[in-house]
Amino acid sequence: MAFETNDYQKMNSMPYVGEQAPHFNANSTQGNISLDDYKGKWFILFAHPSDFDPVSTSEFVALQVASSKLRELNVEVVGISVDNITSHVAWLNSIEETFDTQIEFPLIADLNKQISTDYGMLSKESNGSETSRVIFIIDEDSVVRSVIDYPATIGRNINEILRVIKALKTTDKTxxxxxxxxxxxxxxxAPSPSIIKDAKNRMENPDYECKNWYYCEKDSDDHSKSIYNAFLQDK
Structure with a gap:
C-alpha cells in the first residue's frame, strides 16, 4: 500500500524549533537512556536511515573525530535509527575494525518506531520504513533549538553542526x-530594534559599527571568545 501524504503528515510531524523535545525512554548500545538523562545538558539527537549504510558510516566516524570539539562545547550525542540492537552492535564493531574508530556515544534502537514517530523522523523516501537523515539540537532545558534535515544521499557537514551550536550559545549569552x-x-x-529610540541609541553607541540603523555589528564579548578559544586555535 502506498504511503499517502496525508497519513504521513499526521504521523510524522516534527517538533518545531522552540518547542519542548518529546520525551523518550529507550534501549541503546549503552543501556537504557531517556530524555531525563540529558536534563541540564545540550545534546544532538542524530538520526540515520540504516546501519551499514556508507553515508551513515562516514558520518559516525566524522562525529567521533569531532568528539573533543563537542566536549569543549559541553554537547553530547545520541544516535538513533529503527534498526535493532544486534545490528547496532555489529555495525559499531565493524566501524571500529574498519576505521580504527570506537564510537563512544549511545545509539538508540527504535525498533517500534515510537521515538521516530514522536520526532517526525520517519522518511517519506522509504515509505516510513527508515528514519530520515535529520538532526535535532536540544538544549539544557530540553527545548529543540535547531532541526537540520538532509536527503538520504548526502552526508551531513559536522563542521556546520558545530557552527550552529556555537552560534546558538553565543546568541544566548550575548x-x-x-x-x-x-x-x-x-x-x-544587534537584533532588530523594537522602538525608534533603540535604533537611534545604537547609532551613537561606540561599541557598535553601524552601516545603517538596522545593521549594527560589534565584537563578541571576552567571555564568549574565551569559551571558543580552542576553536580559534584550530583555524
Whole structure:
C-alpha cells in the first residue's frame, strides 16, 4: 500500500524549533537512556536511515573525530535509527575494525518506531520504513533549538553542526544575532530594534559599527571568545 501524504503528515510531524523535545525512554548500545538523562545538558539527537549504510558510516566516524570539539562545547550525542540492537552492535564493531574508530556515544534502537514517530523522523523516501537523515539540537532545558534535515544521499557537514551550536550559545549569552557564514572570530549583530529610540541609541553607541540603523555589528564579548578559544586555535 502506498504511503499517502496525508497519513504521513499526521504521523510524522516534527517538533518545531522552540518547542519542548518529546520525551523518550529507550534501549541503546549503552543501556537504557531517556530524555531525563540529558536534563541540564545540550545534546544532538542524530538520526540515520540504516546501519551499514556508507553515508551513515562516514558520518559516525566524522562525529567521533569531532568528539573533543563537542566536549569543549559541553554537547553530547545520541544516535538513533529503527534498526535493532544486534545490528547496532555489529555495525559499531565493524566501524571500529574498519576505521580504527570506537564510537563512544549511545545509539538508540527504535525498533517500534515510537521515538521516530514522536520526532517526525520517519522518511517519506522509504515509505516510513527508515528514519530520515535529520538532526535535532536540544538544549539544557530540553527545548529543540535547531532541526537540520538532509536527503538520504548526502552526508551531513559536522563542521556546520558545530557552527550552529556555537552560534546558538553565543546568541544566548550575548542576546545578539549572528550574520551569514558567521564563525567564532566574526562580529555579531544587534537584533532588530523594537522602538525608534533603540535604533537611534545604537547609532551613537561606540561599541557598535553601524552601516545603517538596522545593521549594527560589534565584537563578541571576552567571555564568549574565551569559551571558543580552542576553536580559534584550530583555524
Amino acid at each position: 542576546e545578539h544575532v549572528t550574520p551569514a557564514n558567521w564563525e567564532t572570530e566574526d562580529k555579531i549583530l
